[in-house]
Amino acid sequence: MIDLKYIEKNFDEAATKLAKKGVDSALLDDLKELFAKLKEAKAEFENVRAEQKSLSKEFGAYKAQGKDVAELKAKLDDLKEQANKLSNIADKLEKELEQKALNIPNFPDDVVPEGKSEDDNVEIKKVLTPKEFSFTPKEHWDLADKNGWIDFERGVKLAKSRFAILRNDAAKIERALINFFLDFNTKNGFNEVCPPVLSNSKMLQGTGQLPKFEDDLFKIDGEDLYLIPTAEVPLTNMFNDEILAESELPLLMTAYTPCFRKEAGSAGRDTRGIIRQHQFDKVEMVAITIPEQSEEVFEKMVQNASDILTALGLPHRLVELCGGDLGFSAARTIDLEVWLPGQNKYREISSVSNTRDFQARRAKIRYKDGKKNKLANTLNGSALAVGRTLIAIMENYQNEDGSIDIPEVLKPYMESRV
RNA sequence: AGAGAGGUGUCCGAGUGGUUUAAGGAGCACGCCUGGAACGCGUGUGUAGGGCAACCUACCGAGGGUUCGAAUCCCUUCCUCUCUGCCA
CATH class of the missing domain: 1.10.287.40 (Serine-tRNA synthetase, tRNA binding domain)
Structure with missing residues (x-):
């Protein structure tokens, strides 16, 4: 608030x-x-x-x-x-x-550029150069068909549109990525957490999803419970209505959870493939800091997400979101966009945000500064969206015959295949 | 899901209608003591809002009610614990 x-x-x-x-x-x-x-x-x-x-x-x-x-x-x-x-x-x-x-969104930081839509976002830098293909690279859905990796029809049968089933090596890569991300984040100081994936309305109000964005959430019938749209909700709200000791900050956490979004308002967008699904896996970072520290932690989180992509050999770029593209709770956001050669463009794979004290005020997350209670700062970011990483690997590591190589760093996590 | 017990400040905990204006303790802060620390002693210390000083108001899980007056009595509801049932 x-x-x-x-x-x-x-x-x-x-x-x-x-x-x-x-x-x-x-x-x-x-x-x-x-x-x-x-x-x-x-x-x-x-x-x-x-x-x-x-x-x-x-x-x-x-x-x-x-x-x-x-x-x-x-x-x-x-x-x-x-x-x-x-x-x-x-x-x-x-x-x-x-x-x-x-229903009033957070103030943007001064560094946030003016602008109305994603077209006005500002590229900060590119990391790794996309490789030249000697053939026309395919999009991930074609590669998925060829390898029997994604079963779209049966996913729809089990649930509805925008649900898919990963099969064979795709399922294994998905699992390998989750483990790789969690290990990577843990090595960089983030504490692993395994939270509930249902959350009550008070918590969703704490992080800003409610009351304004109820239409984007799956609600459990007859209960005050929703499927979480991101692990940011449970991780941040772990400390809802609590007063932390300054000495325990910053709290750095990471968690893998499935995420659930109705994607209301994105009808017709990204309907092919698994870019935009109602359910997707994500490994999230959340930090709770004192205000003086949040800038530094923000940089660390951006760097961490970028380092993961680099470790996987995936070309990407960092983008500073303009005011008009900034999310409701965010004071500042840097998106990481990964190169998709099949689509011939950069696509969002991570979003790191500093919400300053906006969520903390809603969720009453405070810390004791000597005698006084002060509002903490909360930050969140993906490290990374798992399904989109799978897509990026498929498109960047494809061969002319449609087969797909496995990035080196992932091989230890995939011994049942290699 | 059924029966019983309980939810009070950062934490523990007393409190069954009017000096509770929320006791007491721990923790924390400051001071004394010390070569320095611990121990000990003293002082302060719930949260939020208004005046920004004295002071005033709200808050004892949440919501409603009774009363001149409610942490305290009544109703509804949520949560926790114990036992029973069910279950990976």
Whole structure:
């Protein structure tokens, strides 16, 4: 959640920042007005309540002394009615304000470039040069057919469209990648976690998926539970409503989980192949830091994801997302895009974000700084999306006859094949 | 799923209608003690909001109710523990 006090005191600055993300300043006006109204309503209520409390004490004393309380009671009855009325007004305003505030996205960092869509993202650097093929490289779905690696029809039969079954070596590579990623991250200081893949609504609100993006989530019928869209949700919320000791920060975590997304609004996009599925595997990194540290940890996470791609011999590039392409909770995001020779373009394979204190404020993740409690910073990033890595390996390691080589670093993880 | 017990501050824990204005302890911070530390002693210390000082308000799992007054009584609901059932 954004900092309402900050908006109150630095309205123009806040409006400028959010304009970068495409937020209409009228929304902020609304928010500011509500905030002021709420303050006033609360003050009014508190005054009445204070009187009510102090007279109630007198009432007790009167009774003890055997004095007549009729007059006092009439006064108190009146105050009670007033207090109820005022508290209802304040409650209503508070709920309205909260609902509106929960739907305002995070402020972008100053380094975030202006822009409306992904076309305005800024390339930071390229890593590894795509290799020249002596033949026209195929797309991954053709290679999948040729090798019997992906069973699209039966995936649809089991569930519905955008579900697929990995078979033969594809299933083995998927598993090998998960293990390779987890080992790689662990060696770089990330602690391995194996969380639930269902999450309740409070946690999803903590990381920003709810209330705004309910349509993207699979919900369990009759329960306050959703399938997680990313391990960011359970890992970050492990510390929901907790106060951490400064000495235990930064907390660096990594987890493999399947992820579930309805992909509402992407009808027709990436319908071939397994680029965009309702269920996909991902190994995620999450960090909880003090504010002064989050920049450094952010760089580390980007570097870590890039190093994995390099270790796999996959050409990729780093892209700084522009304001318009930035996610709801992110203050800053760097995407890693892997080279797909079959598609002849770079495609997103990892997204590393610093949410600053946006999620921490929603999820009440704090740390004790000497005496005071302060909001922590939370960061997340993929290292990496497993299915898309499989695609990248297929397309980059393909031979003219359609066979596919296995990257060296993966071979120790695939002894049953080699 | 059934029966019983319970949810109080960073943690443990007392508290069955009015000096609870949440006891006490641990932890933490500061000071004394020390060559330095531990121990010991003293002081401070729940969270959030408003004035930003005194002070005021909300919060005892959540929501509702009773009452002049609720951590305390009633209802609903969630969670935890123990036993039973089921299960990888």
